[in-house]
Amino acid sequence: MAKRKNVLGALVTAAVFISLVTGCGGANAPTTATPKAPDAPKPEAAKPADTTAQKPAGKIVVGFSQIGAESGWRGAETQSIQDTAKADSTIELKFSDAQQKQENQIKAIRSFIAQKVDVIAMAPVVETGWEAVLKEAKDAKIPVILVDRGIDKKNEDLYTSFIGSDFILEGQNAAKAMAEHLGDKGNVIELEGTVGASAAIDRKKGFDDEMKKHPNIKIVKSQSGDFTRATGKQVMEAILKSPEGKDIQGVYAHNDDMALGAIQAIEEAGKKPGTDIKIVSVDGIKEAFEAIKAGKLNTVVECNPLLGPQLFQAAKDLKAGKELPKWIKSNEDVFSGQKAIDALPNRKY
Ligand code: GYE
Helix, strand or coil, rough: HHHHHHHHHHHHHHHHHHHHHHCCCCCCCHHHHCCCCCCCCCCCCCCCCCCHHHHHCCCCCEEECCCCCCCHHHHHHHHHHHHHHCCCEEEEEEEEEEECCCHHHHHHHHHHHHHHHHHHHEEECCCCHHHHHHHHHHHHHCCEEECCCCCCCCHHCCCCCCEEEHHHHHHHHHHHHHHHHHHCCCEEEEECCCCCCCHHHHHHHHHHHHHCCCCEEEEEEEEECCCCHHHHHHHHHHHHHHHHHHHCCEECCCHHHHHHHHHHHHCCCCEEEEECCCEEEEECCHHHHHHHCCCCCCCCECCCCCCCCHHHHHHHHHHHCCCCCCCCCCCEEEEEHHHHHHHHHHHHC
């Protein structure tokens, strides 16, 4: 009985927390947060919470801690996860938005543990600082699947599987495209993603390593634009006003949103993005394809955000006792020029 009370307390706390951080009742807002009508039949309502009500028979309950809504890419990922769960009667999704804060993700994971979900999925905002909470999940025997971003190698035993892209390869592909656009010489600005995020660390590593093969291309400045359009624009504006900004031939942005912000800054500075300054970015959102069509962006390296189907398949496989590969990779492409224009009508995000 005492244990049940604890479970009930934890459920209420968790439900309140999730509704707070989510901030809205999306399609998959936690069902646990729905208040009972005031005139609900008393005898039923007075009973202690039945935890099986949280886990309808045959359903797999997945708690997903999302980073936030910093980019078009992330919006597409959230949509894919929510839509896939909604269309699958065997899945119950508990969705939590951390608004870019690691501490909120840690709280969300703790609430998922308290709710005894079947699987915890998370997109870790940064690589480090997960050890304690993931150990708690492990002790509670709840498998953790990392979605789209990774964590530091030394904690590999604390998650079951990583579903996502090869960010190093994306950085290499971006460098190859940049070298081609620049005819193998010139000065480049690198707009990095969120400091400490695996997607930023590895996209930088892949790009910088590949650029070593092109000694006449110099990365004259590398700075974080936090994966957002507004910060990408701000950083680019400041760089264009600085001494090194006077002689720039290329911009490599770790995501499309920062590239789109940089395009605005370049135009406002009276230069032509795509012509005076070549631009390469990662993600592949529709707006980036439109920018290629308009001649303002030169190449986009695709990074697939439509991870919902793979995530829930993985959760089902785990429930069925199957062993998952440590890394479930996404299939991706690189788009420039006519190839991007041809692909535009069918872009899904
Ligand atoms: O490229 C960026 C987003 O983690 C792969 O995060 C993801 C990255 C994506 O904000 O746009």
